[in-house]
Amino acid sequence: MLRASAACEAVGIPSSSLVCEGFIRQAAATSVGLGMPNIPVALVPGHVGAQGKEELRRNILEVTVERVIANLTRGPAATQESLEPVAREIIFRGDFKAVNRYFVENELSDGLPIVPPTREEVEAFLRFTDRGPDEVLGVLLPDSRAATVWSIAVNGVMAGCHPEYMPILVALIEAMCDPDYGVEHSGNTPGGDTLIILNGPIIKQLGFNYTQGALRDGFLPNTSVGRFWRLYLRNVAGFLPHKNDKATFGNTWRVVLAENEDALARIGWEPTSVEMGFNAGENTVTIARYTGGGSFSSVSGSGPEQMLPYLADSVLKYHTWHMTFTVSHGMGSLRPLLVLTPLISETIAKGGWSKRDVKRYLFEHCRMPAWEFERYLRDWTIRGVWNLEEDVRLGRIPKIFYESDDPNRRVPIVWEPDDYMIAVSGDPLRNNAYVFAHNGFLGYPVGKQIRLPRDWERLLAEARNLEIGESRASD
Amino acid sequence: MFNGGTETQYEVLWPRSQRQTRFKSLAPRLETLEGKTVAQLWDYMFRGDEVFALLEEGLKARFPGVRFVSWREFGSTHGANEREFVAALPQRLMGLGVDAAISGMGC
Numbered sequence: 078m079l080r081a082s083a084a085c086e087a088v089g090i091p092s093s094s095l096v097c098e099g100f101i102r103q104a105a106a107t108s109v110g111l112g113m114p115n116i117p118v119a120l121v122p123g124h125v126g127a128q129g130k131e132e133l134r135r136n137i138l139e140v141t142v143e144r145v146i147a148n149l150t151r152g153p154a155a156t157q158e159s160l161e162p163v164a165r166e167i168i169f170r171g172d173f174k175a176v177n178r179y180f181v182e183n184e185l186s187d188g189l190p191i192v193p194p195t196r197e198e199v200e201a202f203l204r205f206t207d208r209g210p211d212e213v214l215g216v217l218l219p220d221s222r223a224a225t226v227w228s229i230a231v232n233g234v235m236a237g238c239h240p241e242y243m244p245i246l247v248a249l250i251e252a253m254c255d256p257d258y259g260v261e262h263s264g265n266t267p268g269g270d271t272l273i274i275l276n277g278p279i280i281k282q283l284g285f286n287y288t289q290g291a292l293r294d295g296f297l298p299n300t301s302v303g304r305f306w307r308l309y310l311r312n313v314a315g316f317l318p319h320k321n322d323k324a325t326f327g328n329t330w331r332v333v334l335a336e337n338e339d340a341l342a343r344i345g346w347e348p349t350s351v352e353m354g355f356n357a358g359e360n361t362v363t364i365a366r367y368t369g370g371g372s373f374s375s376v377s378g379s380g381p382e383q384m385l386p387y388l389a390d391s392v393l394k395y396h397t398w399h400m401t402f403t404v405s406h407g408m409g410s411l412r413p414l415l416v417l418t419p420l421i422s423e424t425i426a427k428g429g430w431s432k433r434d435v436k437r438y439l440f441e442h443c444r445m446p447a448w449e450f451e452r453y454l455r456d457w458t459i460r461g462v463w464n465l466e467e468d469v470r471l472g473r474i475p476k477i478f479y480e481s482d483d484p485n486r487r488v489p490i491v492w493e494p495d496d497y498m499i500a501v502s503g504d505p506l507r508n509n510a511y512v513f514a515h516n517g518f519l520g521y522p523v524g525k526q527i528r529l530p531r532d533w534e535r536l537l538a539e540a541r542n543l544e545i546g547e548s549r550a551s552d
Numbered sequence: 553m554f555n556g557g558t559e560t561q562y563e564v565l566w567p568r569s570q571r572q573t574r575f576k577s578l579a580p581r582l583e584t585l586e587g588k589t590v591a592q593l594w595d596y597m598f599r600g601d602e603v604f605a606l607l608e609e610g611l612k613a614r615f616p617g618v619r620f621v622s623w624r625e626f627g628s629t630h631g632a633n634e635r636e637f638v639a640a641l642p643q644r645l646m647g648l649g650v651d652a653a654i655s656g657m658g659c
Contacts, residue, residue: 078593078629078656078658079655080634080638081593081629081653081655082653082655084638084639084641085591085645085653085655086576086578086579087579088579088642088646089579090579090591090645090650090652090653091578091579091581091582091653092579092654093652093653093654093655094654094655094656094658095603095654095656095657095658096656096658097598097657097658097659100658100659103658104658110571110573111573112574112575112576113575113576113578115578117578118658119654121656124659125598125657125659126598126599126659130602133599133602134606137603137606137610138606141607142606142607142610142611142614145607145611145654146611149590149652150583150584150585152581153578153581157575158574161568161571162566162568163566164566164569165565166566167563167565168565168566169564170561170562170563170564171561171562172559172560172561172562173559173562176564179564180564193562194564194565196563196565199565216572220571222570222571222572223570223572227569228567228568228569231565231567235567256635308567312568313567313569405596406595406596406597406630406631406632407631407632408632409632459598459599
């Protein structure tokens with residue numbers, strides 16, 4: 078909304094942006110990143126989603142109209158850019174507690190203690206990439222800051238990562254910069270968080286957990302890389318709570334989900350990296366944002382025929398308002414993720430089912446009556462302008478969404494089978510599963526290759542020797 | 553890292569990076585909305601259709617000669633194609649002879 082306004086202002090067309098009361102601070106923060114900190118906004122009192130027609134009418138006619146007129150006819154307040162530090166600048170000197178107090182007070186930390194990012198620590202990280210420290214991987218909205226290799230190293234240190242994780246961190250920020258991902262939406266109100274899926278030999282090389290306890294903190298690589306993601310979103314992209322991060326309910330960062338590639342190889346299913354267009358065996362990261370979902374227990378049976386009905390039922394039940402990403406403004410960007418344990422995937426595969434077969438099954442069985450689908454969008458979430466009949470007639474959405482005018486006809490929640498994603502991880506000997514409810518184009522799946530430095534093996538061996546030495550020294 | 557006494561002392565670096573945008577001037581404001589053409593830009597969310605209808609009513613009461621280009625003309629400003637939409641917007645507005653724009657809904 079503000080980005081459209083900024084585009085108008087840039088070509089000499091004055092704008093007024095309509096902003097509900099609870100979003101004024103977000104608008105102020107976002108406008109700085111757009112380079113127009115004084116872009117005018119018109120207050121809409123309260124929130125339109127909880128007002129009757131009369132209350133809305135009163136608010137708009139008595140308050141908002143005047144603000145719009147003022148926005149378009151009165152000169153805005155003057156602004157002045159504030160000075161900031163530069164890369165490599167030492168911003169504070171002190172002991173561990175003082176450093177951490179400084180970082181919290183200046184909104185540079187997530188509230189947990191950080192590892193002090195000293196030059197020595199940062200340079201240790203930089204040894205693990207062939208890219209130059211000042212190389213810019215992209216510009217991240219909403220703050221419009223450069224995603225530099227240097228800043229990746231600084232935040233990696235802070236998160237408690239080891240230097241050898243640096244190739245993963247660089248790949249992650251490449252993914253964050255990819256326009257298809259849509260990082261600029263990371264502060265939207267449903268408060269989704271990014272899940273990182275890791276593939277390739279690097280899982281074992283760096284000791285990522287990919288078995289029992291997947292998605293649980295307690296494993297340094299999985300946990301610290303997940304924390305790095307959130308710190309980078311905060312410090313470089315600019316998503317600070319009460320400002321650009323408008324999550325109504327957020328949650329702590331997600332730890333990295335590493336796939337069990339041994340289990341996948343045994344049953345002949347391709348890993349997520351292959352689904353994302355890479356070759357099997359390549360080191361890759363895949364990111365996507367999810368607003369919810371959860372675990373479901375005891376997927377029982379001796380084959381796919383017994384297990385799949387429960388899996389499909391659970392995928393469907395975890396997706397409700399998310400239909401807004403199926404039609405309406407989301408337009409086919411919903412990509413639900415189902416995580417199966419090796420035990421479940423092996424039991425399904427024993428029945429001769431490929432991953433593609435499972436996706437086809439989900440596409441055909443995760444369906445709801447058209448009247449219920451429409452109710453989510455029309456009555457419960459008042460999502461904009463859409464019409465299944467018209468959208469099909471105009472070729473905007475697949476025909477399957479309007480094959481008849483029967484309100485009880487069953488419609489899918491995605492456009493095609495390949496919109497489903499399936500990963501394998503977790504306790505190898507338990508038959509539980511996990512579904513992630515996706516956030517559509519506000520965090521669309523993106524994959525990137527992890528590029529290792531030329532002398533990776535030597536550097537890794539040195540890092541391990543150093544860790545062993547430090548461990549002995551502390552004994 | 554340096555030893556400035558009994559506690560280990562740290563010299564720490566800035567975790568942010570340089571902003572890539574400089575502050576820009578806003579468009580000159582209009583003297584009046586009378587006789588002007590105002591574009592309605594909507595992200596197709598949060599009752600913007602009702603809000604724009606009310607704004608039209610309120611603004612026409614004050615400026616009978618104001619004209620509007622409906623949000624229907626533009627389509628949603630938000631969605632999977634937002635970047636392309638925003639990039640093409642200035643040309644579309646100028647082609648329509650728009651003098652000012654109202655953009656919603658930030659909710």
